[in-house]
Amino acid sequence: MSSMQPTQLVFRDLSVSYDTQVAVHPLSLTVPAGGWLCLIGPNGAGKSSVLRSACGLVRHRGSVTVAGQDTATMSTRHRARLLAFVPQLPLLPADMTVFDYVLLGRSPFISYFGVASARDRATAGEVLTQLDLAGFADRRLETLSGGECQRLVLARAMAQEAPVLLLDEPTSALDIGHQQQALELVDRMRWERGLTVVSAMHDLTLAGVYADRLALLHEGRLVADGSPAEVLRAEILSEFYGVSVRVHYEDDGTAIVLPNRRAR
């Protein structure tokens, strides 16, 4: 696992259109190696489209480069070695075992007609241990709870050993404890392995706690971009979310976003 090089991710003039509908207007963002960029914005702002364009799931204009290479021109396999993706709603085959599921993360390293090597199996085992899932190896996916599933999908992404991790609302289905657990895990991997992380998140407070940079999208346009303190400001959020919020700052600089209750 030491083979991984901290890697920079660059979006340059990236735009995405579905038929005639523009989902993302040209935007440019650079995520430094080891950085955590969080995309925020209302539903339909284009967060998922940005993430999905990076891993080759939607056609885009402009470029996404990882370690200096354009993701659009690389092979599917090579791209999967550089970028691991955790989808919003992963498809979990009910009767697959936890171990086999995590082993899927090794697919980019298995030759076309090959089978998982001893090293692949060892890597999957290590990841399971790191994510406290070792005891679950033989369990079928249908027997897992929501929180365990979320960890499992992260485990699969970790097994991919890609230097860049893309998370599409990884915690939307989780309670506050499991949200923290999942994000702590990503954060730990980020420090231990120098992972570069791009996530889309709805919880603005959590986004500010974990990411070192926020990019606010609104109707496909990048409207604010900077540190959590720069972006999580009441006037900005009120304008683009169309809500009335206040933002409290803790002594350590953490921003807490609260909706204002309308006076009765």
Next chain:
Amino acid sequence: MTTSRRGWVWLSAAMLLLAVAVVLGVMVGPAGRLSAANWNIIWNVRMPRVALAAIVGAMLSLAGASYQGVFRNPLVDPYLLGAAGGAGLGATIVISLGRATTSEWIVDPLPLAAFLGAIAAVTVTYLAGAAFGSMRTSTTLVLAGVAVASLTSAIQAFVLQRSSDGVIRAVYNWLLGSLVNASWHDVRLVLPYVVVSGAVLLAHRRHLDVLRVGDDEALTLGLDVRRVRITIVAAATVGTAAVVSVSGLIAFVGIVVPHAVRMVCGGSYRRVLPISIAVGAAFLILADIPGRMLQNPAETPLGVVTAFCGAPFFMVLLRTRRTAV
């Protein structure tokens, strides 16, 4: 017991079942038990029939399991993309032209027409699905298959409507599927296609497991989904077309066998594919036995037997087990 060891146990059990089926298939028939006196019947009638049943059953089961994996749809069978319709149309045309006019041909035109019809129909489906649908969805492909199947059956109905009763009966018999005229020649005819198709499909069992998490996730796991899908569909189609050309349209095997295997042994294609081969072969050998005995000397069409035995068995399985593709 580890999961891989359990897989070997199931595979061994399936092979044992196949061995039993082969012995029964060779022993049982209207001409009686095995003996030196009827060796000729056994070698030239029963053994090729058992061999062909095994090949057809194995191929349809393997193709069915592969199609189900590629489309992630449990209701899919090897005839999904128009293979049945195309083969049926090809056979209908040849039969309605009259076997008499074609009997002096060097190649028997019936299996050839069925084979080419199946390949042509699936090719049209694939081109139409790829041209009109977005690139990555399999739904458009399935819908294109429905359209092509309707088209072939319309043309078939048109041809049949202008044919004599004898032709209609002959076509109907062919469509139901039968191994009555199985010979070693048929075995030699289809074996190469089946071996190549089977090898390609088996080699893709790991890819089918990756596809279980969906096209998008499979793509982010490094799988070239489009290429893998077209390879599997092509291999399954060639194999299906080859066996259909000699056996007619034997219903239900391609759905019921992979499902039964999945319900008992789990959904991993590393296991489902090889075990489906053995179970499918055994199933069709066994299903062919009542066909030759029930209305002796007349034959009950094999497709009727497979559906008649397979459907209730399948319902019991559905009731007792849960499954996922």
